[in-house]
Amino acid sequence: MSALLEIDGITKVFGGLRAVSNVSFEVEEGAIVSMIGPNGAGKTTAFNCITGLYPLSDGTIRFKGKKITGMPPHRITRLGITRTFQNIRLFSFMTAVDNVMVGEHSRMHAKVWDAVFRTPSERREERDVEQRALATLRRLGIERYADAYARNLPYGLQRRLEIARALASGPSLLLLDEPAAGLNQREKRELMELIAELRSGGLTIFLIEHDMRVVMGISDRIVVLDHGEKIAEGAPQAVRANPRVIEAYLGSGASEMQVS
């Protein structure tokens, strides 16, 4: 497996705070990689750096071997990285299907003049995109809510809709920021099934998650951050037993207690 995403020594400084400090790791193609760490460890900041929302202070990020550091977010999306947000950021007052159609934006070609004159190619594209958006909603099991406003969907379905929107741009790497947060047990199980299904469809998935049952259940590999630094990386079982990880979560001395 070759590395799809190569993170090489990235650093992000806010004023005097080093939110992410010299972190390096790789995400292999076709893998499910999780990033865990206590609150404030810099996980979401790392996501924001990868998707181009924050400019890097130092380091480089390569995607499919191409340097994406310094690219604006929409170009990174076009290359094939999309994400969801920790606190859901749907377009609340657009319908579900419109949300997904916005997701298709980067794959569409219609220019201003095509839209003004409604050229045949523009109409065809709009029709195709709507069909594709409905198919994406169907794939996530929320097709019946296609015409509902996003804000009116229940929380669990809003999470699904956000994943649908992210999938609409046809990504090869999907970043999920705490996808299980606020879901009940059944929804978490459904989410895990969904992630596994997406991976079997050829998608690489990189997620931040707090729920250990989810993380341990689906991850091929885990990266652990604490205070902006990478403290561990490896297979779930190895990370679970790593004393530094236990210390980061439970405080020093906890690793001995765990053993006893």
Add this chain to the structure above:
Amino acid sequence: MPDEVTESAVPSDVAVTAPDDVAAEILGVSDDAEHEETGVLWVIALSGIALIVCGWFLPWYVELTANGIGFSPMDAVLTFTGIGTACLYVVGLGMLGLIGGALYDVFCLATHRGTPFRFSNQRAVIAICGVAAVTAISILIGVFHEEPLFGNLSPFAVTDNAVWMTLTGFALCAFAYGMRGWISHHGGIAFTAVAFAVGAAFPMIFNQSADFVGWGARFAAIYVLLALGLNVVVGFAGLLDLGYAAFFAIGAYTTAALSGPHYGLHLPFWVIIFLGAAVASLFGAVLGAPTLRLRGDYLAIVTLGFGEIIPDLATNNVFGATGGPNGLQAYPASFGSFNLAQLGAIPANTKYYFWMLLVLVALVVVALRNLERSRLGRAWVAIREDEIAAAATGINTVSTKLLAFAIGASVSGFAGAFFGAMLGIVAPENFQFAVSVTVLSTVVLGGIGNIAGVAVGAILIAFLINWVLPYMTEWTTTLSRVTGATQLAGVDFSRYQYMFYGLILIGIMLLRPAGLLPSRARKVELVAATESETESLAALQGQA
């Protein structure tokens, strides 16, 4: 497993297999919106009734003020001769039928019997007959213009106006009544059709008051263009622009520079309007660029600055290009060898001029409607809702915002080109901050984000400035003469223009905060805001 028990109590346990009633509730808002779309119906019906009332009372009013012999459909009813009388009886009887039908509907609604408010073929036939009758009469007016068409009384200046107004009113009422089912489902199309039909008939309705057509109607059409353009920036993309008059000015100055004597270029007008729009959109992009990182209040302040800079540059005759405070002379619309100014008397000229403006408005409406539904329109809404999510979803926020500014400015450039040709002299005083505020208030009044809504807002405001306020001055003067109340004489209501804007805006915000014809999304936003306010209020009271 204790955590599982607590978590299943979370109310979000609706999941994918929600029961039908829950799904209906989630989808419910769209049903409400559909039900609410009778706004257009009301606009059409009320304007129809207003036209009929005006048509019937106009001659009496003229008699009162100008001591002329008024002639109205009322007179036609009383004189029993002439083809026009017969036609009016036909239309009038049709109207009685419609009123009867309306009463039947009220009866159905009150007693819960029968099937009111349904589209039916008979009503469609009635509506088509109404329109056909109006068309027939309009042709007759043209053919028998010199004949005593409407009875034996010799036609006076307002005769045709009154008849035209009444007939248009009848037609609108018939349309609103007969096609109401269709109208309430196709509000946008119905409104557009009616607006352009009435707009095209407008010079005929007011054919004997050339001033009103010449100034008022063109002014209204120009304000519609301005409102449509600002709606792209404020309504679609959600960028509050307080300096919109700057682009209007640029369009007008471009016209003056290319048509007037200042540079000696006398380009044909149909070239100039597109150049005006192009230059304005270029400035739109240039002025938009520094504001890209700004939002909300900050953006508004910076655009306010641009709105001040442009008239200031013009006043100071920058590069000798603007003629300073006296302005630049612009020649009236010339179309190369085909010169409208030579077609005849001034009213005829203004009529064609107005129709041309109307065609341009139609084209702009179609173009903006197409844009709104396109990839770009969705991107604008996405940026308005959540810029970060939009960027992460693959939208180039920089170019999308710049396009909003440029497209909004280009529409304003069209308006400026017509305005320049209409004024004759393009001077800085025509493009002060007040213009930006007026256009913004038309957008807010009509319904931010809704094309039909902002057009209604612009027409109403133009009507207020050019018709209601000046005539209120006359009416009160007449009233003071009749009643002897001397305090009323000489009150110039036009000076209170902004007070009336203020009152209208306050009224709208209290009664219909999303505007007269709100866009669907805005309506939902408001409902959501009210709900969350009520919830937090309830929570507060619960705690107390």
